[in-house]
Amino acid sequence: MKLGFIGCGNMAGAMIGGILKNGILPAEEMIGSNSKESSLKRTAQEYGIQTTLDNRAVAGSSDILVLSVKPQYYAEVIEEIRQDVREDQLIVTIAPGKTIEWLTERFAKPVKIIRCMPNTPALVGEGITGVCAGSLVSREELDYVCHILSGCGRTEVVSEKLLDVVVSVSGSAPAYVFMFIEAMADGAVADGMPRAQAYKFAAQAVLGSAKMILETGKHPGELKDMVCSPGGTTIEAVRVLEEKGLRSAVIEAMKACVEKGRNM
Incomplete structure (x- = not known):
């Protein structure tokens, strides 16, 4: 064919x-x-x-x-x-x-x-x-x-009515993820890690985290909580991400993506 x-x-x-x-x-x-x-x-x-x-x-x-x-x-x-x-x-x-x-x-x-x-x-x-x-x-x-x-x-x-949502959650999403990986690598470089190595660590962390969601079936919030020890480093990083509006920024970006797609 x-x-x-x-x-x-x-x-x-x-x-x-x-x-x-x-x-x-x-x-x-x-x-x-x-x-x-x-x-x-x-x-x-x-x-x-x-x-x-x-x-x-x-x-x-x-x-x-x-x-x-x-x-x-x-x-x-x-x-x-x-x-x-x-x-x-x-x-x-x-x-x-x-x-x-x-x-x-x-x-x-x-x-x-x-x-x-x-x-x-x-x-x-x-x-x-x-x-x-x-x-x-x-x-x-x-x-x-x-x-x-x-x-x-x-x-x-x-359903066709969800296809514009697919654009925001997967079609355009690699760009968001690449930006996140680049930002993580920048942070590692700022603390002394060579850039090539920083990209490897950041990319593998994202890949492994995604596989955990797909293969365990656990809620992302549950998996996040498993990493956040009381008074530890991770919960401190999460606190700053929440303070800076990570969730809201992602949601608003996706809504803008859907709106743009529907009007193309």
């Missing part, structure tokens, strides 16, 4: 890399297009897939077509390719704010649409992708797309 990507930027690259790394599809069953020849050359060299500057060629040759351009280009790209889209084809989108209703109106004909929101940890097989499907998509077709996306990590089927 041919998998096509219109747009070969960072997110598409993360998806392609994850799919290849986990053996979900071979490179010869994938094709990608992009408006910049330099991006196509890089994609072809890194992943070994077929590339072209012709979006219509990708649309016409793909069984599953991923629209991985920036949201502001969706209307333009759909107008370009809609005559090449077939009734039996699956259209997968990754754009926040572009609803199934909006997409169907732009195609101006019945189309099998699956919206998903991946994140960049897909590149190392540790992503999580929220997925929802239009009414014309069968359960078997949705399951198959989820299988392909599983090459990038976990998948979760959600």
